[in-house]
Amino acid sequence: MNRIESIFENLRASRSGDGSGGRALMPYVTVGDPDLETTTRLLPVMERAGARICELGIPFSDPIADGPVIESSMHYALSHGVKLKQIFEMIKRVRAEVELGLVGMLSYSIVHRYGEDAFIADAKDAGLDGFIVPDLMVEESADFAAKVKDAGLIMSMLISPTTEIERAKEIAQQSSGFVYVLARAGITGEQKEMPAELGARIAALREATDLPIAVGFGISNADHVRTVVSEADAAIVGSALVRRIGEHRNEGSDAVVAAVEEFTSELASGLST
Numbered sequence: 001m002n003r004i005e006s007i008f009e010n011l012r013a014s015r016s017g018d019g020s021g022g023r024a025l026m027p028y029v030t031v032g033d034p035d036l037e038t039t040t041r042l043l044p045v046m047e048r049a050g051a052r053i054c055e056l057g058i059p060f061s062d063p064i065a066d067g068p069v070i071e072s073s074m075h076y077a078l079s080h081g082v083k084l085k086q087i088f089e090m091i092k093r094v095r096a097e098v099e100l101g102l103v104g105m106l107s108y109s110i111v112h113r114y115g116e117d118a119f120i121a122d123a124k125d126a127g128l129d130g131f132i133v134p135d136l137m138v139e140e141s142a143d144f145a146a147k148v149k150d151a152g153l154i155m156s157m158l159i160s161p162t163t164e165i166e167r168a169k170e171i172a173q174q175s176s177g178f179v180y181v182l183a184r185a186g187i188t189g190e191q192k193e194m195p196a197e198l199g200a201r202i203a204a205l206r207e208a209t210d211l212p213i214a215v216g217f218g219i220s221n222a223d224h225v226r227t228v229v230s231e232a233d234a235a236i237v238g239s240a241l242v243r244r245i246g247e248h249r250n251e252g253s254d255a256v257v258a259a260v261e262e263f264t265s266e267l268a269s270g271l272s273t
Helices: 003-013 036-049 068-079 084-095 108-114 116-126 142-150 165-174 198-206 222-229 239-251 253-271
Strands: 024-030 053-057 101-105 130-132 154-156 179-182 213-216 234-237
Touching (some): 024 036, 036 253, 108 116
Parallel strands (some): 130 154, 179 213
């Protein structure tokens, strides 16, 4: 069983009789911000603080659907020379140190340029458990999704608030591991409140798929996490965490690691519903 599938299965089995508990926190970090060595240090720290799966943002010059915080983070990593081969090497070094599920968030342009078969093989060898490819349309995803599945990896696809339920079913059927549900339309970024209609949307998707549902876009504090996991299987936190990394870059790696550990621990407190 793929590590992501195993994590969600174990979480589901650990839920109490009233359905509480057994949910996941999924933080996002841009690989190479502020540098690869710090990213290597962040993964075990986030696991210790309560994360179960981590999204690893693969820097790209024209990120899809990412707001100014993550876009700036990616540009910072690229301007400091981060390369895909180095990212794979970094993941391979840290893989033995963590049980975290590791999912690469990246543009399909990177996969296409690298070559699908070579990319999947090298990503698996490095220790990635799967991918999120936000700019790959469901109509164009079948071949790549099949290759990913054959390699024993997962590929989660995005469902937006404006996606009609029939299309959402199609996206869910093409996904594996979990379904990534956007809490709101637009680009990533911190928000004050979670959308009131989120629960109803998740309930409708439960009728369409048995896959775990992870919710992202705008989650920025423990209360948001608590709200999301009262309905979903996982809460994804990106911009709020990446912003803190940016705020501490100039203070050195130790300061970044300490800030991320503190914030991840705070977010994880919201898993208690």
